[in-house]
Amino acid sequence: MRTPNVPLSANTPGSPNPPAADAALSVRDLRIAFAGAEAVRGLSFDVRPREVLALVGESGAGKSLTARALLGMTPRGATTTGSIRLHGETDPAAQRGRRISLIPQDALSALSPVHPVGDQLAAAVRSVRRVTRSKARALAVAALDRVGIPDAARRARAYPHEYSGGMRQRAVIAMATVNEPDVVVADEPTTALDAGHRDQVLRVLGEQRAAVGAALVLVTHDMDVVREHADRILVLYAGRLAELGPAREVLARPRAPYTAGLLASLPQYVPPGRRRLPVLPGTPPTPSALPPGCAFAPRCPLAAAVCHRVEPVPQPVEGRLVSCHRWADVPHPASDVFREPTRA
């Protein structure tokens, strides 16, 4: 394993896969380590202009770390290397709030409790644009109105705790889109909400990011959200790319056994008459105790000797990228991968 000691730079020397010229965002060889143990291990992908890219994987896969790295927001103690380019700019932190913005899981963490919501939005506008206070205020009220906050001019004067959970999350969407960024990163934006608010918030998020022409990187556990909202899906396992491709195609026919395993526990992805997994057997490895070879091999019913020796790299398969030695042997329907007891 490479020791991550190279700072986050414009390009990764020797990268065989240079940043795509037309991408809204290009990530190359992203590595995030804590005390020498890599939690994100050489991730490369592009976010295309205006697309919705879903980041999925089990807990601990590295979704949040990756999402936050896109904004230059990795936690204290993390060593981050690789390159992140946002329309040619190489310092993601400097672009935060301008060309890239974050919608976190918990809206309260994105809003200050001590300032009215409208003031916070107006301050976000003035941090980027040279406009008068009253113009910023008008833009703030208009942004709240666009996300469906009723009586926006009055509500702009209210504090976050005076908003309902769904309204707070919509205010955060207004904040994240008010400066018309190129990329919005949403980290499980609906986890804290009930089903009714979830759909409403996702609809508003979709409308707003389409209106400003932003791409959306959407971290989610919910495959129905992926199916309904994502153009492409990036499946992460133990900090690596397991599969990346068009969402509908990947959901219809996964090529990585890990993707198949994630779907095999969901009734809507298992054909009638086939067995559904209650959960994917076993647990993912921790960054400090990775097995040799493919990190998924100990849980994979298709694993062969090579899988326990050699870590697979992403390779192009049918218009997607798949990291698996056995991708050609993944059956259809893919839930059949997990018909036999696993060795986990």
Ligand SMILES: Nc1ncnc2c1ncn2[C@@H]1O[C@H](COP(=O)(O)OP(=O)(O)OP(=O)(O)O)[C@@H](O)[C@H]1O
């Ligand atoms: N602050 C930290 N200090 C040490 N290790 C960390 C820290 N944050 C994350 N990690 C490590 O990185 C791994 C990936 O974390 P991350 O939050 O990206 O997972 P995730 O895929 O978003 O999971 P979840 O779905 O539970 O949010 C964790 O399992 C943990 O081992």
